[in-house]
Amino acid sequence: MIEKIEALQKEVEEFEAESPEQVEAFRIRMLSKKGLIPALFQDFKSVEPAKRKEVGMKLNRLKNLATEKVNQQKEKLEAETRGQAGEVPDLTRPADFAPNGARHPLSVVRNRINSIFEKIGFVVSEGPEIEDDWHNFSALNFPEEHPARDMQDTFFIEKNPDIALRTHTSSVQVRVMEKQKPPIRTISPGRVFRNEAISARAHCIFHQVEGLYIDEGVSFADMKQTLLYFAREMFGEKTQIRLRPSFFPFTEPSAEMDVSCNICGGPGCTICKYSGWIEVMGCGMVDPNVLDNCGIDSKKYTGFAFGMGIERIAMNIFQVKDLRMYFENDIRFLKQFESAI
Ligand code: DAH
Numbered sequence: 001m002i003e004k005i006e007a008l009q010k011e012v013e014e015f016e017a018e019s020p021e022q023v024e025a026f027r028i029r030m031l032s033k034k035g036l037i038p039a040l041f042q043d044f045k046s047v048e049p050a051k052r053k054e055v056g057m058k059l060n061r062l063k064n065l066a067t068e069k070v071n072q073q074k075e076k077l078e079a080e081t082r083g084q085a086g087e088v089p090d091l092t093r094p095a096d097f098a099p100n101g102a103r104h105p106l107s108v109v110r111n112r113i114n115s116i117f118e119k120i121g122f123v124v125s126e127g128p129e130i131e132d133d134w135h136n137f138s139a140l141n142f143p144e145e146h147p148a149r150d151m152q153d154t155f156f157i158e159k160n161p162d163i164a165l166r167t168h169t170s171s172v173q174v175r176v177m178e179k180q181k182p183p184i185r186t187i188s189p190g191r192v193f194r195n196e197a198i199s200a201r202a203h204c205i206f207h208q209v210e211g212l213y214i215d216e217g218v219s220f221a222d223m224k225q226t227l228l229y230f231a232r233e234m235f236g237e238k239t240q241i242r243l244r245p246s247f248f249p250f251t252e253p254s255a256e257m258d259v260s261c262n263i264c265g266g267p268g269c270t271i272c273k274y275s276g277w278i279e280v281m282g283c284g285m286v287d288p289n290v291l292d293n294c295g296i297d298s299k300k301y302t303g304f305a306f307g308m309g310i311e312r313i314a315m316n317i318f319q320v321k322d323l324r325m326y327f328e329n330d331i332r333f334l335k336q337f338e339s340a341i
Contacts, residue, residue: 127172165193169210177294183215207310214303223304251284281308
């Protein structure tokens with residue numbers, strides 16, 4: 001048996017075909033149902049047990065070798081005919097360029113925001129889009145009767161009112177503070193959800209970037225300077241900022257930050273509604289209650305937080321007046337951002 005296998009192996013190794021017909025004849029002789037190799041597999045049944053392992057291995061090797069040989073000979077002959085028909089690839093032909101995709105404008109803006117803050121030591125952190133009441137509201141000092149908790153604003157999970165789609169990325173602040181000790185410098189981009197009617201200026205799904213800085217001795221002046229740096233990197237070096245007093249449950253004092261209109265530069269236009277200013281984010285000093293809720297000693301540490309809408313900034317930078325365009329995925333719209341990186 002072993003001699004038979006070895007003889008066939010030699011034959012397979014030496015086989016060189018000159019035509020496809022010869023390859024086919026070889027395949028039939030060796031591998032077809034009634035071929036020599038399947039016949040050896042039949043004989044294998046009568047091999048004495050002590051030799052089975054060795055014979056089995058050799059037989060399998062022979063079968064693989066023959067299969068490979070058939071494929072390799074077919075390929076060789078095909079390559080040769082291609083050559084004869086003058087179908088050698090033309091190496092001087094210009095390459096076909098695959099059409100390039102482009103980043104979505106909201107991703108472009110998000111990446112810019114991330115990298116502006118990364119330059120000054122902030123790290124990106126993310127949290128879940130499905131949140132519990134604690135992380136989205138309670139830990140952030142929202143009173144029990146706060147209207148944001150209302151069904152009209154928040155998408156709750158039907159069977160469990162403790163679970164909702166997060167209404168803001170401030171929930172990630174809580175998660176970070178629960179896990180990390182100060183100093184903390186983090187930004188959290190992400191998708192948020194609110195039960196709002198869809199219009200040119202509002203959508204039920206949109207994106208925010210949250211920022212948080214906690215350490216000993218962090219002051220309102222630190223916040224102002226950080227946000228001024230951000231505004232100038234984002235909207236241009238001549239940009240001015242102004243802070244207007246505001247209210248958020250999780251910051252005290254709270255403010256709303258406006259930037260000078262980067263379109264008209266101040267005198268007023270349709271984009272800034274003739275005020276010269278554009279509102280870009282909410283911010284403030286983290287309320288001591290929030291620090292304590294998250295296990296950070298509010299006597300030792302202070303910090304600031306801020307949150308901005310990516311769509312709003314993108315609308316401003318790209319001068320797109322209808323927010324719905326960002327969600328329709330109309331290729332004619334998206335194509336216009338191919339050069340924005
Ligand atoms: N979470 C607020 C919102 O969705 C935005 C915000 C305001 C975030 C002030 C903050 C902040 O961190 O300090 O409207």
